[in-house]
Amino acid sequence: MSLSQLCYVPNMGMLALLGFAMIAAGQDHPAARAAREYRMSHERAIVDEFLSLLAIPNVASHAGDIARNVEHLQHLLAHRRIESQVLEVPNAPPVLYAEIRTPGATRTLMFYAHIDGQPVEPAQWQGSKPFTPVLKDRGGRVIALPEKFDPESRIYARSASDDKAPVMAMLAALDAMKAKGLALRSNLKFFFDGEEEAGSPNLRRYLEQYRDKLGADAWIFCDGPVHQSRKQQVVMGVRGVVGLNLTLYGAKRELHSGHYGNWAPNPLMMAAQLMASMRNEDGRILIPGFYDDVEPLSESEKQAVRNAPDIDAELKEELGLVRTEGNGKRIEELVNLPALNFRGMQAAGVGAQSRNVVPASTTISIDVRLVKGMDPQRVVDKFRQHLASQGYHVVTQEPDDAIRRKHPRICRLDAREGGYKAVRASMDLPISKEVIAAVKAARGDIVVLPTMGGSLPIAPIAEAFDKPVIIVPIANHDNNQHGHNENIRIQNLWDGIETLAALLNL
């Protein structure tokens, strides 16, 4: 049975089974149980508050929008009498920091989420706009907000999943524990990042400048999706990432393809050759030395990967795929390898905007996912060396006439995104075991993995404090994260509140 069938058209027997599983799961953990009871009588209020947060545009590159998100969230925290403070370093979006001191606590936990989102292309969204959140039923129709929500309905908005859902889940979990009179046991800190989707290039400066404030015995990262089997997961690390743009040049201006085609160098042709020299269709990276620094998984980590539910067949069905990259390897194995992804490309016009020109240039946008052992700067250097080996003169800005006169092939390499390393914490640390146990008690059958495929800016934290960073995501895997029509499945929001309650109650 495909995942989409499981999600959208369960038969009655399965519904009963799921219902039973859900009730059974929360009962092992008092905070999760409190969260469920509270949520069931406050669904509409929780969603209303969530939508107020989603309605504020939050593209990471728009500093003013990030400031408005910070202000709104500060207001939501103040309403709960939680002290917060806007942290600032020069020329960077603000971070919102908050703290709850627990009398007698001997441990401090830091909860991380981010309030910025990926860029948006509103024209591509269907039936809604990125910052006008709507609820859609399981058939995809926009519907009015009810008092009680179908768990398979979804809220659509930029950051509905990535990453405002965990922010809302934290607030609701705290409300629930307070309402049910459950005492906290650790000191709690909160770090709401304002530029995660831009690669958190200033995180290191924040950690330095506010080192005293930001120390904790562990960071719990609430970002990313749950396992594609829809099971809650606890993940001990992430891939690193580095982004870059390559621009290849033909003539100084677009040329009529009839009068100059066959004579003027075609940048798209150059791009095709260059791309094929970098990677093959199975995802194997052909740039020399790319795998040199990779630190392989330990035996126990390999075992954890093998233990994860095999969801390849369901995913392929859901995504309309017969073939996958990786030569038949499972997705859990593949995300433990580095990946070179062509994330976008642009030259002149296509379709109705086609023009008969030889394009003047083309830009290839690339993100590289790193595994433990790889360094973002060394990776960029390998690209630079590879470009040179393919005959390209590498520049960092538009080539002028003098440069054009000297070099037959010119590539602009733009690697301003910085990037960060991969990190993995050991599953055997006491805090790792406690986190895994609490989430298991709250949510039943969970998946534990050494690494998630996505990247989070964990490396600077792990390096600054030498403390474990453990990832507990809550969003559905099919949330269109980073794309258009981003959404959160209501059941994932509900489950997330329970998961967060168990963690906040550690």
Next chain:
Amino acid sequence: MSLSQLCYVPNMGMLALLGFAMIAAGQDHPAARAAREYRMSHERAIVDEFLSLLAIPNVASHAGDIARNVEHLQHLLAHRRIESQVLEVPNAPPVLYAEIRTPGATRTLMFYAHIDGQPVEPAQWQGSKPFTPVLKDRGGRVIALPEKFDPESRIYARSASDDKAPVMAMLAALDAMKAKGLALRSNLKFFFDGEEEAGSPNLRRYLEQYRDKLGADAWIFCDGPVHQSRKQQVVMGVRGVVGLNLTLYGAKRELHSGHYGNWAPNPLMMAAQLMASMRNEDGRILIPGFYDDVEPLSESEKQAVRNAPDIDAELKEELGLVRTEGNGKRIEELVNLPALNFRGMQAAGVGAQSRNVVPASTTISIDVRLVKGMDPQRVVDKFRQHLASQGYHVVTQEPDDAIRRKHPRICRLDAREGGYKAVRASMDLPISKEVIAAVKAARGDIVVLPTMGGSLPIAPIAEAFDKPVIIVPIANHDNNQHGHNENIRIQNLWDGIETLAALLNL
């Protein structure tokens, strides 16, 4: 010395030389001389009327805009007491037809120009907008319209060169001959096409439906640029063209590149491999059998190509190129071969719009230039066969789940543009000789070539009437035709009026 230096910063000696050459050229032909005298005392009026035509948007796919251009042009003709008629066939943009009967004439000449233009991307235009024509001085600054124009100043607007300049030149040439009392000698007809930039897909239907009206002893095509040496050229044929869009598919939706990169097929990777299988960096087409139908040049045509001024070095300097495609062959040779041009490409976002996704699809836009002997439909078939040989299942619309379930590689082939064949008339026909002689008398040292690199919808005309079609373009070669910042150099407009006067006086 580079062409751009020649155009923009001539030294005084050269200016004197050019001035002498210009005065000398027109004196051999009475109509050209009349045109020059008239123009010199009516520069501002000519430009004012020209700008009124350029201000009307004319993207070929916007039927309403084409109708407005027709209406305006009809008004300009009526003002000159020239009878015109809007021709129509179902579901096609209109054509404007006009006629001047000359008492006692035994010959009929048809003049062709088109009033539609290529699509526009207004954001890319610098200092002006596509349909708000402006005059810029030789330094590129927008300036007010003077009474007397610097011949090196330029008018910027979509279709300033391609192809409203010849329309304006015809009107001004007729005004000039009338003002100077010069009698016409042939019957003149005019065909103003409304969809040339869309490939004139309905031209054949127009030629059938209005066969009686459209017959002529020769068609003179006023479209395209003069030779890159800035010399007037007479061209006996054109390359054909066919356009297509290829869309390659990955997963049904964009996926997070961290969680799915390395596993989900990357359409840009597929595109790179496919593009590299179609063509190499020297422009050689690798699709099997692509050159099978090519009819080679005759010895005298090869000689004409060799006689053309060699402008490769100047062009490379002007366009900022060290390397060209074609393995060192001259541009005049290369445009006598078929060309496969990647004219545009698009997938997800680049630069500031980069998103960390595996794109769901990518579209490659292609135009193919055909030489004599090649058939557009057979060319599309060769693409289809090549796609199949590369493992692609070819569809003509978005693939549905059933198709996705069956095929590991899917390509949508969209070849709705139709296209047309290449045509070449003999240089030895009496009318060919007359045209060449008249243009020589009007303009001095000219270039005669068997084929231009660009494409014009000549094939349906040549096939319908079996009469020669001769191309006499007037626009400057560096006019940014089809791109942004399209322009006409004022001197080319002035020269064009003289050239057209000589032809209208045949």
